[in-house]
Amino acid sequence: MSIILDKVNYVYSEKTAYQIQALKDISLKIEDGEFIGVIGHTGSGKSTLIQHLNGLMRATSGGIYYQGQDIYDQDFSRHKLRGKVGLVFQYPEHQLFETTIFADVCFGPKNQGFCKKDAELKAFTALRSVGLPEDYWYRSPFELSGGQKRRVAIAGVLAMEPEVLILDEPTAGLDPKGRDEILDQVAKLHQERQLTVILVSHSMEDVAKYVERLIVMNQGSVLFDGTPKEVFSHYQKLESVGLAAPQVTYLMHDLRKHGMQVQGTATTLEEAKHSILQAFAEKGKPIC
């Protein structure tokens, strides 16, 4: 059970002077319960790609299958699909509109056709899972700070109880603390509920730390698709398309160049620390 993309193409403003091919023959398979990162520089087609997954955009050609069903089928309800594949847009706080936070989070489940009570129960659970203190719940969403607003917006999608959660740069414009909190919460949801998570990000550190599989987009096609370790081992190629590997990867490569026996493939701080300590231990030098 999964999402399958079969040779998906998408062209913006077809047959005008502004014509741009945003997606070129994308074929992907996304399994249930995966934690996937999508990276690529601005205009590489990341946002276009994720909007196809819940049927907001219609591919110019190619097919998309959700749990084995063609989402472009006449009988297939794309309205229901949007409840199953939850999409949190960039700067999602801009979509808040209700008078209270709680009412705003209820909006999704109410649209799904749940009665008031059920919708409120779902909103309750969702707000709990993003860790927003209860005394905020009946305030206006416009009184909150940027990071809090974003949590409310994410809760608004989580309240629909999706099977797949897609986040488009959920940490853009947040301070380091807010960033870590949101990503930790997402990782927790992934572990606890076996939620499939697709994380679009510009931060190599973030994806290296959290995701299990990394998809690199470049000019509308998939450049690399593999574990973060595999992908970041091609760091020279990544640089040529305007991306980079995490800082620690460069550090480890430099250390190796200077003759230290460390693993060049480390992508997170933890791995790097472990590898450096091991290198010292093998040399028999005291560790301070």
Place this chain on the structure above:
Amino acid sequence: MLRDITIGQYYPAESVLHKLDPRTKLMATLLYMVSLFVFRGAPGFAVVTAALCLVIWLSKVPFGYMVKGLKAIVVILLITAVFNLFLTPGEAIFTFWKLKITYEGLQNAGFMVIRLIYLILGSSILTLTTTPNQLTDGLEKSMKPLNKIHVPVHEIAMMMSIALRFIPILIEETDKIMKAQLARGADFESGNLLKKAKSMVPLLVPLFISAFRRANDLAMAMEARCYHGGEGRTKMKPLKYRRLDGTAYIIVFVYFAIVIWIRIA
């Protein structure tokens, strides 16, 4: 979905019309509009049509692209046609209950619809071949004499250019918010009128907030760059008439003279 609005948009191309001074184009458009209401009879019609065809050909903008802009005025066209059809007195050719279609009405309806279509096509050539910035520059410079009688020409031009600049931004923003609410299961299409109006709330509230936020940001950014109105402000690309503009003026005036001559003769 909202990307397809073409009315008032710029179409980049390398054509004679794109190179003309915006003031020349403004003047030409104005005269063309007047001529549309002056012309009479088949010869006048032929001249007006020939002029429009020539300009469309010169502009190098695909004709299909232009026609798409007409979709927006279909309703106005229909209303005009219907009113002219039924409400013009004259020789009846078809009577139904109290309504009658007259020969004169048919003629009037036809001419009015053609006039409106030409009007929209003619003015959309102006906006298609001129960037919003050029357009407001042109307006500001041609209206400069009004400054003498304390008309805030520069401020009006600045407001116009900001308003024009904000159209695509707000369209994009609407598109984005619409998608975000659709992703949360919102439904903008089904239901009766009341339900449809209600379903607009999740779209309009964030849109208004974002418009105010953007306006505020823009005002800040302008002040940070020492904007203090038009006095003493110079232009990076001052408008200058060239030889091409002279030729264009001559052609336009000759055209206008012909239309008037046909009308009088």
